[in-house]
Amino acid sequence: MIRRFPGGHPGRSAAVVHDGRVFAVVTAPEKEPSLLAQTRGALRALDTRLEAAGSHRSLVLSATVYITDMSQKAEMNQAWLEWVDMENPPQRACLGVALEGEDLVEITVVAALREG
Known part of the structure; x- marks a missing residue:
C-alpha cells in the first residue's frame, strides 16, 4: 500500500510511505x-513531515x-550537524544545483518507519 501526504504544491506530495x-x-x-537559515528551516519542516508519516530523524537512511x-556548503553543514542524530547518521550527499525561485x-530523504 502507498500512503501519500498532501503537499503544499500542485502535483507534489509532502511525503510518501511505501x-x-x-x-x-x-x-x-x-x-x-x-x-544557514534556509537549511535550518528545511530541517524543521522535515521533522514535521517525518513525524506525520510515522518516522523520525534518527531513522533517516x-x-x-x-x-x-x-562555496557556502559550510553553512549547510553547520545546520546539518545541529540537526542530525549523531548516534544514527544517515548516508548523505550534497550537490550544487540551480533551484527555483x-x-x-x-x-530529499528516505527514512524507515517506526516499528510498532
Whole structure:
C-alpha cells in the first residue's frame, strides 16, 4: 500500500510511505536570504513531515542535499550537524544545483518507519 501526504504544491506530495519507508523532499517554508537559515528551516519542516508519516530523524537512511552555492556548503553543514542524530547518521550527499525561485536548499530523504 502507498500512503501519500498532501503537499503544499500542485502535483507534489509532502511525503510518501511505501514498503516500510518514508520518502520526502523539503525546502525552507520561509525564504530567508542565508543558506544557514534556509537549511535550518528545511530541517524543521522535515521533522514535521517525518513525524506525520510515522518516522523520525534518527531513522533517516539517506539524504541528498541540493544547494545553489557550493562555496557556502559550510553553512549547510553547520545546520546539518545541529540537526542530525549523531548516534544514527544517515548516508548523505550534497550537490550544487540551480533551484527555483528563492530556494537556496532542497533536501530529499528516505527514512524507515517506526516499528510498532
